[in-house]
Amino acid sequence: MELDERKKKILQAVIRNYLETGEPVGSRTISKYTDLNLSSATIRNEMADLEEMGYIVQPHTSAGRIPSDKGYRLYVDTMMEEKEREVVEMKEMLVERQDKMETLLKQIVKVLARNTQYATMISAPQSKGNKLKLIQLSRVDENQILAVIVTEGNVIRNNILTVNEGLDDETLLKLNILLNTHLNGLSADEINLGMISALKQQAGIHSDIVGEVIDSVAKGITAQEDLEIYTSGTNNIFRYPELADQHKASELINTFEEKQLLGELLQESRSEGDNTGIQVYIGEETPVQSMRDCSVVTATYELGDGMKGTIGIVGPKRMDYDKVVGTLRTIQTQLDELYRKD
Amino acid sequence: MELDERKKKILQAVIRNYLETGEPVGSRTISKYTDLNLSSATIRNEMADLEEMGYIVQPHTSAGRIPSDKGYRLYVDTMMEEKEREVVEMKEMLVERQDKMETLLKQIVKVLARNTQYATMISAPQSKGNKLKLIQLSRVDENQILAVIVTEGNVIRNNILTVNEGLDDETLLKLNILLNTHLNGLSADEINLGMISALKQQAGIHSDIVGEVIDSVAKGITAQEDLEIYTSGTNNIFRYPELADQHKASELINTFEEKQLLGELLQESRSEGDNTGIQVYIGEETPVQSMRDCSVVTATYELGDGMKGTIGIVGPKRMDYDKVVGTLRTIQTQLDELYRKD
DNA sequence: GTTAGCACTCGGTGTAAGAGAGTGCTAACA
């Protein structure tokens, strides 16, 4: 059977209608809604075909039809009309670059959640390929050293290193200079073991302790660390009855609290996304178990130079894809503009 | 009417039973449960009295009784038998002091949530009265300066200050020395305006920019900042049917996500707590609207020297008070021991 | 190919009946 133009139109009408109402949609509704001027009987025939082809399903015998995952997929791939959305508040909020990455990210998810009414998440930009701006070692205690590492985009990371012996001020100062002269401007993947051992040698005399410190710092720079993720609007899932039942809600909320799975999801979507950096997972396509009744839309964003992170929006399968994709696109653009000036 | 010994025993039995089952408890159950050897009819009479006195209520005419807020209150105040609880995992986890406060706090709430099966929260220890260990200014950009402030207990705070003119390295170094010599070892409330302006004077020549920087640092030290709060186990609320309905769950989860109200709650409980630092809010007693069907138990903890924070546990009103209070007590003790060594 | 008509299916709602748990009250008992 072929999916001709008329069938497409009907499918689109079914989906649009279902997105709005959340109720199974029947032939009569379509007959009145569209400009096809067909009777409900004709629509019924066509819908039977669409069902046979797997684009729509009947929850039970005498109900209307709802889109299947395959139907949504077709819609997202070929029928969606992205609405370039004005993101309320977004502009004012982002006009001024936040000093701290953390604040910026928290704001983004919050605003996004308010705008879309879905649950949102964002992963901090990965520092891989991200340049080191500053390393600062300071003594906080007899044998504890604070290492502050600042990378491009003012991502600040603090590490406390415990050393066996004390280090005197002078050594520490030398170390600071040494590390900064050699490492600043480099990105994490440019800092390899060879370079580290060269540094250790150069540190010379106190090589033991110094080596220890350098190791820790190196680890601090390289470490993916536990991939920071910020979320917002988790309780929006209660807006959608199909997600709000106890079991599903609990699982979802747990996923959002644990954050680990979210990390993997965002991570994966980044490598998979198409050239626009936007990726849509519908129902079972989602790699995260607890989201099998949801759809997830992710967007990769880029701040300046190679600093990439991912934004994710989680909602019911009948989410407003047009709006969500449009909104994400807007944010991508705004972030890009904001940070390109560098 | 007087609350004699027998009535107390019956009340206690009612509460104990209700805590376990979550079902209204009837006279027959009590008659069999207790060692009072009274018939159900007698119990019925007593229960009618208890209801009249307001300690128990009947959800509807032909149901058993459940404790009222007043009943719980009496129970908590006079009948509870704290169980000194071994906190599973706690010991291993805390044996080694965490380098970073953040990690420690996250671990505590997580372990606590797993142990109690309730929702948990913790506020970071307030730096008020908490001594400054280190201030470190570093330049990250032409006109951006990173101020790292470390206080007792290794609470690290990063601030990025934007200055109008650049500062040369030498000035920055001087500033570092100046700030550290004068401020280290002081607590936030010892650092007042007079001291700041004295410092500014001393900074002399570059007074404008330097003043600006000092101001920012001072603000950084003093600022309550947005009171950091960590939570865990929010989805535990789904374990308790009386909290799991859509509306309540949504509200609760929202409260836990927003965190602001939690902050106020923890803050308040700190000042109110009795001498043991443990405070129980039952139902309507809670200052947070969304928790009016919950009970909240808070405990103030102290790390070393004046660094106080608060732990909170949120569950249904029929929470296992004995266990929760016992657990919190244990944690108080352990944290105290751990940090007293200083 | 399209449409009108019709029998059929099935979920949702409303009502009624019955079971079960628990109470309050009365009267008898120690």
Place this chain on the structure above:
DNA sequence: TGTTAGCACTCTCTTACACCGAGTGCTAAC
């Protein structure tokens, strides 16, 4: 006077059943 047995009563919860409405699939006519 306090305690207990007995009983009628109340109220929730479950089950069964009927009914309504929405929607379908099919057939026959256009």
